[in-house]
Amino acid sequence: MDGNLDALTTVFTEFYYWVTVVFMFLIHVGFCMYEVGASRARNHMHTLMKNIMIIPLVTVTFFLFGWWIYWAFPNFWVFGGSIDFESGAANLPWSENMATNLGDRITGVFWAAFLLFSWTAASIVSGSVIERIRSSALWVHAVLIGSVFWIIDAAWGWHYAGWMVQKLGYHDAYASGVIHAIAGGYALGVIMVLGPRIGKFAKDGTPRDIPPHNPWMLTIGIFLIYTGFWGFYAACNVPAISPEAIGGQITGTTWTATNIYLAPTSLSAITFNFLMSLSGGLMAAYVVSKGDAFWTFSGGLAGVITASAGNDLYHPIQAMIVAAIGVVIVYNLHYWVERKFKLDDAVGAVAVHGYAGFIGLVIAGFVLWGAPSSPFEGYASINPVGQFLGAIIMFFVLGFLPGFVVAKLQSMAGVLRIPEEVELMGLDYAEHHAYEDAKAEIIAADKAALAAKS
Amino acid sequence: MSTIGYESWAVDLADVGAIYPFQGWEVAMTVIGVIFWIGWHRIQFVREGQHLEEARKMGDKDKIDKMLDRY
Numbered sequence: 001m002d003g004n005l006d007a008l009t010t011v012f013t014e015f016y017y018w019v020t021v022v023f024m025f026l027i028h029v030g031f032c033m034y035e036v037g038a039s040r041a042r043n044h045m046h047t048l049m050k051n052i053m054i055i056p057l058v059t060v061t062f063f064l065f066g067w068w069i070y071w072a073f074p075n076f077w078v079f080g081g082s083i084d085f086e087s088g089a090a091n092l093p094w095s096e097n098m099a100t101n102l103g104d105r106i107t108g109v110f111w112a113a114f115l116l117f118s119w120t121a122a123s124i125v126s127g128s129v130i131e132r133i134r135s136s137a138l139w140v141h142a143v144l145i146g147s148v149f150w151i152i153d154a155a156w157g158w159h160y161a162g163w164m165v166q167k168l169g170y171h172d173a174y175a176s177g178v179i180h181a182i183a184g185g186y187a188l189g190v191i192m193v194l195g196p197r198i199g200k201f202a203k204d205g206t207p208r209d210i211p212p213h214n215p216w217m218l219t220i221g222i223f224l225i226y227t228g229f230w231g232f233y234a235a236c237n238v239p240a241i242s243p244e245a246i247g248g249q250i251t252g253t254t255w256t257a258t259n260i261y262l263a264p265t266s267l268s269a270i271t272f273n274f275l276m277s278l279s280g281g282l283m284a285a286y287v288v289s290k291g292d293a294f295w296t297f298s299g300g301l302a303g304v305i306t307a308s309a310g311n312d313l314y315h316p317i318q319a320m321i322v323a324a325i326g327v328v329i330v331y332n333l334h335y336w337v338e339r340k341f342k343l344d345d346a347v348g349a350v351a352v353h354g355y356a357g358f359i360g361l362v363i364a365g366f367v368l369w370g371a372p373s374s375p376f377e378g379y380a381s382i383n384p385v386g387q388f389l390g391a392i393i394m395f396f397v398l399g400f401l402p403g404f405v406v407a408k409l410q411s412m413a414g415v416l417r418i419p420e421e422v423e424l425m426g427l428d429y430a431e432h433h434a435y436e437d438a439k440a441e442i443i444a445a446d447k448a449a450l451a452a453k454s
Numbered sequence: 455m456s457t458i459g460y461e462s463w464a465v466d467l468a469d470v471g472a473i474y475p476f477q478g479w480e481v482a483m484t485v486i487g488v489i490f491w492i493g494w495h496r497i498q499f500v501r502e503g504q505h506l507e508e509a510r511k512m513g514d515k516d517k518i519d520k521m522l523d524r525y
Contacts, residue, residue, distance in 0.1 A: 252466030315474035370456030
């Protein structure tokens with residue numbers, strides 16, 4: 001760190017990303033609470049364990065190869081590009097930068113911010129498959145979505161030099177597509193193969209509601225996700241950088257916050273837009289769901305996700321309206337898909353994340369038409385065709401397709417779904433029967449002790 | 455043409471102010487925002503009125519007793 005300003009900027013940036021990581025931890029806590037609240041009592045421990053173990057599995061694999069993919073793949077094979085071994089080298093697990101190093105104070109916190117996005121992507125998939133998937137199968141999917149597919153899409157469309165940004169003008173500042181559309185698409189691919197929970201559909205195909213066992217846990221869960229989302233938004237920005245450090249077309253000496261593409265925005269702008277899109281989503285969801293509490297809460301999230309692609313540039317009222325439009329479409333699409341294809345999206349994750357993310361990308365293409373996607377020369381500007389193609393790549397190519405293929409392979413090998421008897425009995429008894437047995441044993445022992453005294 | 459008024463970032467940021475789309479339409483956007491807000495209240499008032507009207511005819515004495523006991 002040369003000079004006081006450089007030192008201050010470095011330490012501020014380091015601390016900034018560190019705080020976002022702590023906030024984003026709450027997203028995972030929220031997902032865990034939401035899933036457990038939504039599952040039935042006989043599946044609690046299994047549901048919780050399924051989501052908790054995403055943390056170590058995705059963390060380890062993201063350290064070993066996920067982070068390298070981000071830096072090495074921005075131009076991989078598309079348009080004659082190749083793997084960027086030079087940029088990737090500093091991010092390999094044996095690099096000095098990926099360790100305690102006083103010469104690099106940023107890689108650790110930046111890696112962690114991306115890692116928390118990885119957990120989120122995996123956790124979105126986890127929610128839609130509760131109460132019938134094998135943990136072993138889900139954990140393979142978690143590694144694939146968390147440390148492979150989402151980070152490929154980030155390299156392509158969420159990197160200042162990604163080919164989608166350069167050629168398509170792809171713009172997705174707060175990850176409508178790169179996290180939510182891909183994870184929702186992936187979940188859709190898995191649940192198509194996995195099938196619905198027993199009892200979800202009547203014999204005539206009419207869907208049944210499977211109510212949450214604990215609505216309050218579910219409510220607190222989603223509020224924690226809202227809270228963690230603040231960290232998610234802040235983590236998508238570079239907090240303070242000079243035009244010289246950006247190295248693009250920006251002239252002058254005025255420092256700025258930027259989005260991930262190094263194009264200017266401000267923390268103030270995204271604070272306006274986060275709150276207005278949350279509000280637009282909540283209000284629209286309340287109306288369209290006729291006051292259904294859980295759809296209203298999820299609608300707030302879906303609203304933010306819909307507006308996220310352009311929330312670095314939208315006017316707050318635009319963010320609110322974009323969110324409201326997205327939520328109305330998402331709600332209707334969810335029930336149409338459920339009825340038409342008999343799919344059991346247990347927590348509405350495909351809808352709230354996948355459809356909202358897809359729609360948000362498309363809308364941003366129109367509202368931000370012609371705006372520069374990057375501060376660098378020669379990049380395509382933001383446009384509806386580029387955003388639509390981007391949405392297809394995120395949702396279908398990198399999300400749905402791998403999810404479907406891997407789930408199909410797992411199904412053929414007989415390792416995707418739990419046996420019907422176990423599903424009816426409950427996973428906690430079948431897999432964690434030691435708890436029930438231990439409980440029964442200690443109750444019997446206590447009763448015997450009591451009887452011996454009397 | 456760019457909806458935000460800038461087609462590239464080859465500018466001095468000291469000279470840049472608003473960068474949201476459709477500048478000049480702030481009043482129209484505010485009107486849309488007010489319609490959205492007031493419209494929401496209107497829909498909600500009507501629906502809640504209908505719901506309460508239906509709910510008051512749904513009461514079953516035994517069930518109400520149980521609800522009161524449950525607190």
